[in-house]
Amino acid sequence: MASLNYHHLRYFWTIAHEGGLTRAARRLNVSQSALSVQLKALEEQLGHTLFDRAGKRLELTEAGRIALDYADSVFKTGEELVSTLRERPGASRRTLRVGAIATLSRNFQLALLGPLLGRADLDLVLRSGTLRELLARLDAHELDLVLANAAAPRDAASPRESRLLDEQPVSIVGRSRPEERHWGPGALRVPEDLDGAPMVLPSAESEIRHAFERLCDEARVRPTILAEVDDMAMLRLLARESPGLTLVPPIVVRDELAAGILVEHARMPRLTESFYAITSKRRFPNPLVAELLQGRGGG
Numbered sequence: 001m002a003s004l005n006y007h008h009l010r011y012f013w014t015i016a017h018e019g020g021l022t023r024a025a026r027r028l029n030v031s032q033s034a035l036s037v038q039l040k041a042l043e044e045q046l047g048h049t050l051f052d053r054a055g056k057r058l059e060l061t062e063a064g065r066i067a068l069d070y071a072d073s074v075f076k077t078g079e080e081l082v083s084t085l086r087e088r089p090g091a092s093r094r095t096l097r098v099g100a101i102a103t104l105s106r107n108f109q110l111a112l113l114g115p116l117l118g119r120a121d122l123d124l125v126l127r128s129g130t131l132r133e134l135l136a137r138l139d140a141h142e143l144d145l146v147l148a149n150a151a152a153p154r155d156a157a158s159p160r161e162s163r164l165l166d167e168q169p170v171s172i173v174g175r176s177r178p179e180e181r182h183w184g185p186g187a188l189r190v191p192e193d194l195d196g197a198p199m200v201l202p203s204a205e206s207e208i209r210h211a212f213e214r215l216c217d218e219a220r221v222r223p224t225i226l227a228e229v230d231d232m233a234m235l236r237l238l239a240r241e242s243p244g245l246t247l248v249p250p251i252v253v254r255d256e257l258a259a260g261i262l263v264e265h266a267r268m269p270r271l272t273e274s275f276y277a278i279t280s281k282r283r284f285p286n287p288l289v290a291e292l293l294q295g296r297g298g299g
Contacts (some may be wrong), residue, residue, distance in 0.1 A: 099138065200247070
């Protein structure tokens, strides 16, 4: 097997980071035609096309994304070599890029990703957004994994795998103040006692909200909505400050329940929040994903 031509790899690396041949040629002070020839030679050696053309733009293929990750590591290692010999030691690190939808429990994310924090061999990159945005980034190989509370929609053009990691109950919580018990004496009955009750709810796009509204519709119950929130961190804050009730998985307000700041008045029947790990089917998956998900959920 012929040795890798690192000049060719440097040219590819520059094209990828500059976003095209024109800017890369300018940076390297070579002609575009010469740069194109060098890129072609690298593709022939690796046996894979590294870029697809999208109009005037070049987009990395899956093999191109893998090659870029290795090229980043190669040239970063070179920089570390120079730094080490100059008494500025660094560390070789791998990267795991995770996307999490905005409505996902921060406590759940911390429980899942916490063991990775502080590892000397790993850079954890965490991005937030809507499920649609994050799946697009997953398909573009900008993310290795997406965490969501719903499985990915089926898409033949973008084969994905959704692994159910866990399920959590959903509760009605409120501040521990007797004067704020809008339903009178006794235990809160759900959903009957929620008719007209002031409530803070997850946004209409969330799976929890959909299931909650179905239960209310079946019982002909209409709560009074004080606020709708698409971020679990904000939902947690409003639960602490609102005089009304909040629909939330207990894991989100675990600390407040333990401290007595909030009280769990009732568990919602037939209502759970699911936690999924969504990946794309790839020839070259990031091995850190399998390491993270080992022993969690089904296949």
